Amino acid sequence: MSIKLAQGGRPDELEMRTCYCNTLMELAARDDRIVVLDADLMKSMGMMPFKLKYPDRAFDVGVQEANMIGVAAGLSATGKVPFAHSFGPFATRRCFDQVFLSAAYARLNVRIVGSDPGITAAYNGGTHMPFEDLGIMRNVPGITIIEPTDAAMLKDIVIQTADLYGVFYIRLLRRNAVRIYEDGSRFEIGKAVPLRDGTDATVFAMGYLVNESLRAADMLAEDGISLRVVNMFTLKPIDKEMIIKCAEETGAIVTAENHSIINGLGSAVAEVLSEHCPVPLRRVGVRDMFGEVGPVDYLAKRFGLTAEDVARNVREAIELKAQRKR
Amino acid sequence: MDISAQKIKELKAFAIKIRIETIKETADLGFGHLGGAMSVVELLAVLYGEVMKIDPKNPDWPDRDWLICSKGHAGPAVYAALALKGYFPLEELSTLNKPGTNLPSHCDRNKTPGIDMTTGSLGQGASLAVGVALGHRLDKRDNYTYLILGDGELQEGQVWEAAMLAAHHGLDRLIAFVDYNKQQLDGYVRDINDPGDISGKFESFGWNAYKADGRDVADILDRIKSAKLAKGKPSVIVLDTIKGQGCTFAEGKLDNHHMTISREQAEEALAVLYKELEEVTGQ
Numbered sequence A: 001m002s003i004k005l006a007q008g009g010r011p012d013e014l015e016m017r018t019c020y021c022n023t024l025m026e027l028a029a030r031d032d033r034i035v036v037l038d039a040d041l042m043k044s045m046g047m048m049p050f051k052l053k054y055p056d057r058a059f060d061v062g063v064q065e066a067n068m069i070g071v072a073a074g075l076s077a078t079g080k081v082p083f084a085h086s087f088g089p090f091a092t093r094r095c096f097d098q099v100f101l102s103a104a105y106a107r108l109n110v111r112i113v114g115s116d117p118g119i120t121a122a123y124n125g126g127t128h129m130p131f132e133d134l135g136i137m138r139n140v141p142g143i144t145i146i147e148p149t150d151a152a153m154l155k156d157i158v159i160q161t162a163d164l165y166g167v168f169y170i171r172l173l174r175r176n177a178v179r180i181y182e183d184g185s186r187f188e189i190g191k192a193v194p195l196r197d198g199t200d201a202t203v204f205a206m207g208y209l210v211n212e213s214l215r216a217a218d219m220l221a222e223d224g225i226s227l228r229v230v231n232m233f234t235l236k237p238i239d240k241e242m243i244i245k246c247a248e249e250t251g252a253i254v255t256a257e258n259h260s261i262i263n264g265l266g267s268a269v270a271e272v273l274s275e276h277c278p279v280p281l282r283r284v285g286v287r288d289m290f291g292e293v294g295p296v297d298y299l300a301k302r303f304g305l306t307a308e309d310v311a312r313n314v315r316e317a318i319e320l321k322a323q324r325k326r
Numbered sequence B: 001m002d003i004s005a006q007k008i009k010e011l012k013a014f015a016i017k018i019r020i021e022t023i024k025e026t027a028d029l030g031f032g033h034l035g036g037a038m039s040v041v042e043l044l045a046v047l048y049g050e051v052m053k054i055d056p057k058n059p060d061w062p063d064r065d066w067l068i069c070s071k072g073h074a075g076p077a078v079y080a081a082l083a084l085k086g087y088f089p090l091e092e093l094s095t096l097n098k099p100g101t102n103l104p105s106h107c108d109r110n111k112t113p114g115i116d117m118t119t120g121s122l123g124q125g126a127s128l129a130v131g132v133a134l135g136h137r138l139d140k141r142d143n144y145t146y147l148i149l150g151d152g153e154l155q156e157g158q159v160w161e162a163a164m165l166a167a168h169h170g171l172d173r174l175i176a177f178v179d180y181n182k183q184q185l186d187g188y189v190r191d192i193n194d195p196g197d198i199s200g201k202f203e204s205f206g207w208n209a210y211k212a213d214g215r216d217v218a219d220i221l222d223r224i225k226s227a228k229l230a231k232g233k234p235s236v237i238v239l240d241t242i243k244g245q246g247c248t249f250a251e252g253k254l255d256n257h258h259m260t261i262s263r264e265q266a267e268e269a270l271a272v273l274y275k276e277l278e279e280v281t282g283q
């Protein structure tokens, strides 16, 4: 791991999908095992440059996600390294048995990319707004689940997974993420990354909530509260050691995810805490609800996914910690 | 029964009005799934303007005909038809996709009066329609279930599972339409994953298959009438359409699935349509 933090917390000029496409083209140039699949969302994913450059290695199967995953698994059985994309709900819910059996149970080698995480599905509305994709995929034995936070991390992760074996779920924002890391940063899959030190509580955040959590830390600092922020970009395998360490050192934990609190990051952290180091826990995330249509900032408020929500939960967790000591 | 020239005129005018309202509601937001909404407008005019047994004041009337728009992203066109029929006030159309709206980008039976089924994950409306048609038959009702499929949507295996089962059960009160606009999101259907002879495929699955000019309300109406005469099998009508049809800045464009829409574009398209409306109604 070698990580440099970017300054400023500004939206990146580079869209995540452009970075994804560029990285795959780089990989494909030196590794002819790389193939990509899509289910009629290749344009949406910004993958046309790849398709133009490598027409024989880009399979746009049309609107048929289950078939796509099966085909990807079949390709991998012949030594290819497939990256298969659809919108998050259709890359998980719509083809789960193919993911589970054709890919994972058969011990094949497939990278599944689900785009528009949670509220970032915005104007596509509830049918396209995955609050459950992580939860569904977490049930697959041996799967690796990653939500890259920005383009620097995305590039590194895509390159790394190309040389690994197994089933991967990469949860991907298509548009511009807030830049957290400098280009060239290297990450270790399964190892959470501390972003800001703090002593009163720790927030474990993923994806959209990473920057919101950094903003929450700023807000809390004004009141003299010291919040540690850790980027849990790998949901599975979860970084148990980091969770236990932060629980011991700060005594209060908050999780923050653009996803249901059921079976996502909140659940994964709760499982580790309750078995190893029970301390007060608060979970920021969607509370057993379906998505709906609207702009992202409206949806963030509607589903309680703002910096203010993180800050409030941190205060509650710290209060619970204090109560226990009394 | 002969279709009077007057009726055809009315249906043409209704289609233009649906088109106008659909463009207005999406332009209000500045973007939307315009291409696939435009190509079903004539069909919606025929269904809501003549064919379907409905009561806009009583959207849940048990004996009504049902419409399941499986290509749920065409919702904005269906909403326009519903509003024009009086299911809800026309002004509500401007809430499309806005916070708290009852008109989300994909059809939602729990939100919009007159929307019979929730769709948006392509392929699923086909099975839902088979279930609804079976249910009506169990209840000994004689109402019809209409199903709208996209041509790209036909790539979903679920459509063909539903087709097989519908024929097996001889669901002759199920009438499906394929919006054969030849395009899907990424380009031309034949370039991406070609379904080939669509009516031939349905026939081999045990359906009656018809073709109609999807831009011609009279032809669509005619075919639906033939479909109703056929007994013992479900029917499909493959509608020859153009993605974006009737909308100056969308028709015939390659990237017209989801478009941004400028005020000028909208005004230009609407001006053409108001003129057409004048010509049709003679006013």
Ligand SMILES: Cc1ncc(C[n+]2csc(CCOP(=O)(O)OP(=O)(O)O)c2C)c(N)n1
Binding pocket: A039, A040, A041, A063, A065, A090, A094, B035, B036, B037, B039, B071, B073, B120, B121, B122, B123, B149, B150, B151, B152, B153, B154, B179, B181, B183, B184, B185, B243, B257
């Ligand atoms: C299961 C599923 N996969 C993908 C999508 C995203 N999507 C929405 S519309 C569309 C293209 C549909 O093409 P077609 O059925 O031909 O519709 P039309 O061209 O008439 O709009 C896609 C891929 C979806 N809504 N559902």
